[in-house]
Amino acid sequence: MEFFFNPRGIAVIGATADQRKGGNIIISNLQKGYDGRIYPVTPRYEEVNGLACYASVLDVPDPVDMAIVYVSAKLVPQIIADCGQRGIGGAMLESAGFSEAGPEGAALQEETAKIARKTGVRLWGPNCMGLVDAVNRNVFSTVAPSIWSAGMTPGNVSLIAQSGMLAGAFLIDIMTHGAAGISKVCSIGNKMDVHEGDLLEYLLDDPLTGAIGMYLESIVDGPRFMALCRKSTKPIVVLKGGKSAQGAEAALSHTASMAGQGAVVSGALRQAGVVEANDFYQMMDLCRALGAYPDLPADTQNRVAVLTYSGGAGIVSTDFLESQGLVLGDLGSGSIDILQSVYPEWMPPKNPMDLWPGIIGNGTVKVYNEAVRAACADHGIDGILAHCFVGGFGLEPDLPTMARLAREAGKPLVCWISGERKAVHDFQVQAQKLHVPVFREVFRSVECLGAILNNPQKGLSVPESVGAPLDRERLASLLAGCSGSLDEFQSTQILAAMGIPVLDETLTASAGEACRAAEAMGFPVVMKGVDPKIIHKTEANLVRLDIASSQEVKRVFGELAAAMGDQGKVLVQAQIKDGLELIVGLVRDPQFGPCVMCGLGGVMAELLEDRVFAAAPLTHQDALALIGRLKSQALIDGFRGGQAVDRDALAAILVRLAQLGLASPQVLEIDINPLIVADGRPVAVDATIVLQKASHLFGQLS
């Protein structure tokens, strides 16, 4: 990808002298920062912005590693062919008019992609804003020149954005406000070739990138994306558009890409150690917060000191802590002594540290610095939230000293800033240079400090084992010849063969067989009519519980057989004692492939809507983490004196489901409902496996 990020020469195809047009803006932007060769390509001008033009990219001299293409869509296929002939490694297609613009555009995109594959030219875009590299001042983009108006603020946050206008607009905002620094921003548009996975891989190795933020509407290769996120030592923040039903519909009409089910996407991202954002500036704020403190000590906890000039703001900050996984730290005697030295006598030091009374006597700088020193020295404090005000009341703090003290102590410092407009801006710019994240809202400050202290990347292990190996041959033989929805007995037998605990059960064809089976497993038993034509057994009145004797077995067998028109068989099952009902299963997501679901079942299911997802493969640790994400931990731990769920046993089932999904593309869906946990052990009581219809596999009619 170096030809995109560090090209030695760039051909601008579609160059023009008209300053309002993209073909000129690209050249202007290049001339302001890029230090390689620039070759305008156009048959209509001799010279653009003082640079000699070339009629065709074929005429462009060396060195030329990359082309930026801004011409009408219908000309693009030929241009890519020419780029290939000229030996250009990559082209950024910044023009629109492709798949986003109706069927005609989609056909053009397909044709272009074909030519690219043939010629080996990598394509970035189309319908995008290209690349802005604020550190190297490389603006390979039609972004409006106003982006330069405050200079470029370099930083260590890199972004990938699927939406072109958004990338450009957002970036102009960020760059001109000067409160946040940027490394590289990649606008990837329609992703016909280069996609978020390729760029993420590049940025993970980029020494100038410390944190990565992404706005995505779809993820091209979910498993690869997750693998990259997992191995990343850099914080990754993702804002996924289209997580709501109406949002997903809007995304489909915007980029023609499936957004996937919100809960599945969230589950997979969380599993991969990604921090999820839900708004644009919030994403940027989380990135710069996480990028500012990449290497916290491993024993960092979540205990916060709040430094404030306003008791009220201290209280409101405190109110936010719990929801962000933080607690107000208890001050130790050492830090209390330090504070007492700058507090009035009547005031006992506490957390939040209400500094105003001290400031009256000792001045802002001394009191804030001592308060930071106290928090840094205190073993009961992990992070510092400082409220700062500038432009009045003599409250200007000595931010460089505060930042230095905090950094030396390895404790993140985050500031909430308010004040007179110009003073606030100066403070933000200063803080950006000092790598201190400052925010304008109390909640955002707490949220970002929470993200830093609870950075999920910290605890993430690389998956080593994904459970005992699955007998793929056995699975294949069990599935051979099957298709569509399998009945309960078939489904549970396959799950049992794959090592998932199921109820003791026997499929019987006569009352005598049924009695023998029931006697062997012990009373009471459950009997179910199994008719391949009937999926909802309960609704069809084919399930009987509490059968306590052989005599009853005979009678029920007769009833069930009659109800099925003497067609089906009868399943005799050991009756499990009451227990917690769970639902576990396997679904396929268009982006992440096979995903495992774990949720609460029974009467609680509708009420609590407590379901969590993770993508396959699942390590045992992943599965335990997934179980830990259920809201109903109180039930899992044994509600009202019941025995706790054996989490390892449940995790083993989830790991197995993931393996099944990966082992056989034939398995579309597995639904174990209920999985009952009695005496702690989870057992599948009913299940449905849905396979691909035979027609998909063998070309037969099903």
Add this chain to the structure above:
Amino acid sequence: MEFFFNPRGIAVIGATADQRKGGNIIISNLQKGYDGRIYPVTPRYEEVNGLACYASVLDVPDPVDMAIVYVSAKLVPQIIADCGQRGIGGAMLESAGFSEAGPEGAALQEETAKIARKTGVRLWGPNCMGLVDAVNRNVFSTVAPSIWSAGMTPGNVSLIAQSGMLAGAFLIDIMTHGAAGISKVCSIGNKMDVHEGDLLEYLLDDPLTGAIGMYLESIVDGPRFMALCRKSTKPIVVLKGGKSAQGAEAALSHTASMAGQGAVVSGALRQAGVVEANDFYQMMDLCRALGAYPDLPADTQNRVAVLTYSGGAGIVSTDFLESQGLVLGDLGSGSIDILQSVYPEWMPPKNPMDLWPGIIGNGTVKVYNEAVRAACADHGIDGILAHCFVGGFGLEPDLPTMARLAREAGKPLVCWISGERKAVHDFQVQAQKLHVPVFREVFRSVECLGAILNNPQKGLSVPESVGAPLDRERLASLLAGCSGSLDEFQSTQILAAMGIPVLDETLTASAGEACRAAEAMGFPVVMKGVDPKIIHKTEANLVRLDIASSQEVKRVFGELAAAMGDQGKVLVQAQIKDGLELIVGLVRDPQFGPCVMCGLGGVMAELLEDRVFAAAPLTHQDALALIGRLKSQALIDGFRGGQAVDRDALAAILVRLAQLGLASPQVLEIDINPLIVADGRPVAVDATIVLQKASHLFGQLS
């Protein structure tokens, strides 16, 4: 209160020529805007800032309506006495050193209050920033002069803030950023006399106030506060500090005032039609959004049109709608036709309206204006969220026209703005003048549009009836001589007498009585040992269910009597069939007085933590609204085929509990647990009434 808001002359007591000191800043601020007479009072100067000084307030000539006092706390009592003698109506005490500063300060505050009561001087403060009136340019405050640096931006939002530093700092920020307008900001400090209720009452009648925001740590007179909020036709937004446990502790140490239980406070505010905020700028944003659209048509619904230059931003906005009680509106054919006239042919108009492709051909102004016109003409759209970008890409919209179209159609327009720094600021200032709320974050824009369209004030009726009258004499006679925790039988008998449905039950002293009672009510019955010394009957094994015959009644009677050492009696109760278990009750909040609680009981209680509160008195409508706030609506509506709860019957019980709390201060707490709903009808199955200990009422030892 006019002497505080419109004084004809002001004495500044504690005037000084030292420009760094509050006593000078107050005078400077007055000189910049106030057009009445200013009298510096100090024995140390002849003249301050060109104004003649008076040695004592007693020497100040007419007219003088108000004094601003900024002297050391120990001088204040005498000064208030002097103010009274001079006939001054009100004093703003802006100095600190009172109850917030230890016991000595608290004593001074008490002494000052006493003198004020005697002399009739109203006191505002102490420990506060006084008043800033941006419309009349009256700054009666020690707020730093930087507040004037961008002029004063007048608006229709008035604020009341309990925290002094916060009020000053926040206000400088708001005023100098120029994006939001302010009418009056009242900093009320320690509230020794004038409190939020007094000021709220004033602001409700103030024609220059359109919306009211409050930051409060405590509420002095909850019932009066609620009554004011209820009758208000102006939107009220409250940020209550100290709602979390740690926050409440911080509030207690900050202002020595009880914050109250967060859920109770939230319940009472919601009941009174107050919008709750949780952060400072968010409070201000909600205020200016609500203040901008005070008179929406009564049939306004929650259907939003999203206008955007970025498909991605449209998707993210859509993702936020549901959580804010909004939906994406379906476009009608009329608005589709309007959009089609400015869209490229390949693009079908949809909501979110993705305007960029149209802008390429028709320009921003035309396309945005037509899109607003379309939304305004569409009967399926109630509000408009427009994404605007300024400072690049030729995206500057014609905001005045958009604002006019929306206002003429009676549909609120809210904008999300981003762009080049200076252009964004200019846009914010312009929008402020046009009364269009604009925000920097997508979420905040959606949140504020949600607050406008779902403004709870809309549906609020003034309480007319609070249920059938309660027989106060009967209640008094039932409670006479009782104190402390009443036992189950006493409690349920009192509730039954007050009209709350309870189980059929009889307290029996012999096995024979028990048998007769059981036979009369029909089997099965429940029997409970009632021993005044034992509160937790279940834990003491004094509860027996499923007693099916007279023989069993005799046996159980003997067992229970023996277990109680032949001391207690035995309660025989009809056994209710299984049903939904609720918990309802009465608690007393330090601020709101008697409050009613309604929540889920039984095994669900711990898991769902579903409890809601409202303050007494409760109308039937209030009670229905309270029930409607439970998360578990699915259970209330009859979970899995069960019969729905009779909401009117449940509401009647809640109304009654509120009446009980108001009727007798002796009743500290009522706990009906469980209230079982079988066949839809709620019945109290067990209850405890807690009365004040006798010592509190009669001075006896209990």
